[in-house]
Amino acid sequence: MSCSILSTGRNLPCLKSVGGIKSIILVDFGALGTLALTGAEVTTISETPAAYQYLVKPGSSGMEETITASAENGTVYYDQNVNIQLQKLDKDTQAELQDVVKGNPHVFVQDFNSNYFLVGAYNGADVSAGTIGTGTALADFTGFNLTFTAQEQLPAFFCASAVISALVIGSSIDPA
Numbered sequence: 763m764s765c766s767i768l769s770t771g772r773n774l775p776c777l778k779s780v781g782g783i784k785s786i787i788l789v790d791f792g793a794l795g796t797l798a799l800t801g802a803e804v805t806t807i808s809e810t811p812a813a814y815q816y817l818v819k820p821g822s823s824g825m826e827e828t829i830t831a832s833a834e835n836g837t838v839y840y841d842q843n844v845n846i847q848l849q850k851l852d853k854d855t856q857a858e859l860q861d862v863v864k865g866n867p868h869v870f871v872q873d874f875n876s877n878y879f880l881v882g883a884y885n886g887a888d889v890s891a892g893t894i895g896t897g898t899a900l901a902d903f904t905g906f907n908l909t910f911t912a913q914e915q916l917p918a919f920f921c922a923s924a925v926i927s928a929l930v931i932g933s934s935i936d937p938a
Contacts, residue, residue: 781873784872786816787931788869791867791886794811795808796808797880803922814932818846823846826845827841849937854935858935863892866882869882878920879920885913885914888911889908889909
């Protein structure tokens with residue numbers, strides 16, 4: 763028995779995309795309520811959750827998904843990884859990150875192409891690795907590195923602007 767699921771091809775796009783992410787927005791796991799989907803896009807959420815945005819510098823952070831499929835087992839899932847770098851060490855950020863690493867939040871990722879993605883839509887994301895470092899030389903990076911990982915049955919969903927508008931963005935730390 764074959765699985766006939768092909769429906770279209772894809773053309774080569776124009777050269778107008780850029781890499782990297784601009785920010786992430788964290789929401790406590792389960793606070794989104796019900797997700798309404800149209801294809802690969804979340805169009806609405808049933809709750810208006812508190813959310814917290816973390817801005818990152820261009821060239822320092824990114825998102826990547828790995829597809830793991832097993833023909834032998836008849837399974838497929840997506841490993842979702844978000845790596846962020848937060849410049850400058852400060853006590854307020856360190857205290858907040860101690861709580862972040864204990865949870866498994868939903869992670870909204872904003873890229874530099876004006877897309878938002880939802881990582882950990884159904885299972886949440888865990889901080890699987892991280893470092894806090896001062897560097898060695900005067901020009902070295904000093905700050906926090908975190909890796910959020912999630913495993914989902916589907917790739918990270920694109921998010922409609924209405925979803926992002928429904929988030930209640932809370933206060934931010936100013937590590938001046």
